[in-house]
Amino acid sequence: MMKKLIPNKQIVLNHYVTGYPKESDFGLRSSTTSCTLSHGSTSSAVLLKNLYLSCDPYMRHRMSDHISHSCTIVQSFTSGSVLVGYGVSKVIESTYPSFKEGDFVWGMIGWEEYTLITTPDSLNKINFTDVPLSYYAGILGMPGIAAYAGFHKICYPKEGDCVYVSSASGGVGQLVGQFAKLMGCYVVGSASTKEKVDLLKHKMGFDEAFNYKEEHDLGSALRRYFPQGIDIYFDNVGGHMLDEVILHMKVHGRIALCGMISQYNIEKPEGVHNMFSLIMKRIEMKGFVENDFGHVYPELVELCIKYLQEGKLVYVEDIAQGLENAPSALVGIFYGRNVGKQVVCIAKE
Amino acid sequence: MMKKLIPNKQIVLNHYVTGYPKESDFGLRSSTTSCTLSHGSTSSAVLLKNLYLSCDPYMRHRMSDHISHSCTIVQSFTSGSVLVGYGVSKVIESTYPSFKEGDFVWGMIGWEEYTLITTPDSLNKINFTDVPLSYYAGILGMPGIAAYAGFHKICYPKEGDCVYVSSASGGVGQLVGQFAKLMGCYVVGSASTKEKVDLLKHKMGFDEAFNYKEEHDLGSALRRYFPQGIDIYFDNVGGHMLDEVILHMKVHGRIALCGMISQYNIEKPEGVHNMFSLIMKRIEMKGFVENDFGHVYPELVELCIKYLQEGKLVYVEDIAQGLENAPSALVGIFYGRNVGKQVVCIAKE
Known part of the structure; x- marks a missing residue:
């Protein structure tokens, strides 16, 4: 068993949001993530270095303290806690058999430099890397x-x-x-x-x-x-x-x-x-x-990669640089400031 | 060729309606219907004695001089002219091969004692008469x-x-x-x-x-x-x-x-x-x-008649008597005065 303490910058929701979100609704926190990966235990975990964050409109609902129209599909963020959203990451340590160090994955991650995922079957392995990795927060995500x-x-x-x-x-x-x-x-x-x-x-x-x-x-x-x-x-x-x-x-x-x-x-x-x-x-x-449509993912990937390679499909991204600029990028989508899919690059491979 | 003049009481729309319809929006007119059925000509016609009129909510749209939300499915009534709606009738004369005198039919008819139909293929022949004929303005219509x-x-x-x-x-x-x-x-x-x-x-x-x-x-x-x-x-x-x-x-x-x-x-x-x-x-x-669902009619009839005979299905009607009471019955459905399906009996067989 290893015990790790990793310095980890995080974006937190300062408080629940009313009306249009503002940058001041979010904060940048210098934290330390304690993670313990127990090789050989029954519980599996994956430690991720996060590369790209996806800014998506549905995240606005999670910024409210109660989500109107009771539904089970999204829950409110926890005020004072790190934001969560779709993103692309690199596996830096894994006790989960399907993922090994160096793999790239996409799925739900924290808005932070490193995320420890204890339910790794929610992550999707990236098998094709001849496209920008950020595409897995967009066209291939x-x-x-x-x-x-x-x-x-x-x-x-x-x-x-x-x-x-x-x-x-x-x-x-x-x-x-x-x-x-x-x-x-x-x-x-x-x-x-x-x-x-x-x-x-x-x-x-x-x-x-x-x-x-x-x-x-x-x-x-x-x-x-x-x-x-x-x-x-x-x-x-x-x-x-x-x-x-x-x-x-x-x-x-x-x-x-x-x-x-x-x-x-x-x-x-x-x-x-x-x-x-x-x-x-x-x-x-x-x-x-x-x-509800995870089952179409394989056909989507096959089709899109083919069309991207043939030049029949393009994908325009608006990539903000740096975790500290993530709140501004997220707020921007509600004002239409993004031109193309808004993502945030927080680290190169 | 026969030339006929039939005394014919009719319900007319006095003027286009705004807000809730009132009885005074309609009038009873004593008219004469001139009809000519040319046996052997290429055009076919059917002369109907009308028995039951169906009062349906959609008719409200036809009482307006313009139907909002452009659509092709219903048109405005003509102000000053006889109302038209679903009903049940008896064929009293026919030059249309599929219908003969004495047949019962349902379909779009005038709100009047007699209607001459020049497009008889729009009518549906009633083959089963062991239920009240009025059912063909309701459960079987x-x-x-x-x-x-x-x-x-x-x-x-x-x-x-x-x-x-x-x-x-x-x-x-x-x-x-x-x-x-x-x-x-x-x-x-x-x-x-x-x-x-x-x-x-x-x-x-x-x-x-x-x-x-x-x-x-x-x-x-x-x-x-x-x-x-x-x-x-x-x-x-x-x-x-x-x-x-x-x-x-x-x-x-x-x-x-x-x-x-x-x-x-x-x-x-x-x-x-x-x-x-x-x-x-x-x-x-x-x-x-x-x-859009005329094709389900045969299965509907088969199923409903079976269930009606077995007592597994009931159909409650609110039957007004007499053509002169048709406007009041029609107006009543917009106030919820009807108990069950509102029809108007204007003649026994």
């Missing part, structure tokens, strides 16, 4: 599963479908649009700046894109890009946008509810008033979480 | 298809599911609850009077029922009857009820949107605020209309 499963398993897409994606340049949206293009769909995305709109049109291959902040009348914008209506809406924002899009759906349209980032920082969610159109147009609206 | 398809094809029910039905004693709701009981589900319905609640519990076999008007806190009522949550919500009312029910759904629950009668007479529909729960609970919400 949770956001990739959300995009792939949400589009292919929830939306029933077919060639020629008219697809609308909101928050389209984000970690999930940019993939949904590209998956849709690869299927021969007509794809339009919306985002919050000209830079992102340009990315969508010129780098990610969307047919059209628009800056929703410049549209005084969202309905006109949707009519302009979808004169015949929308077959598939991949919703990352919720609220008023969702309400308006319903009016522009085609008969038998499908709406995948992936996230509602426009609603996370407001006290009372906006009401969706156009529900009756769901009946008249026989629309299917389905909420989903990527946790 | 459109409401039956809505209940059967909506429950079995939209909700994916399975034995033991916890099922909630709103507007549960109406023409559709009472069937949904009984179909669910026949599958071995736990079924709770809500209605607007004690009389209806008693019917649900003691005649229609619901496990539980409650008067939503007597519940100050809908959430408490739902928690009382569904301590573990709801698997299936069959929504006939929309609005605030739908918003509240979402909070009480189980993970992977299903919501069939059949109608939203609470919203039809108000200017701006109530907002549904709890949409984010659809994601956290991975809920599928699907709008449907019975028009």
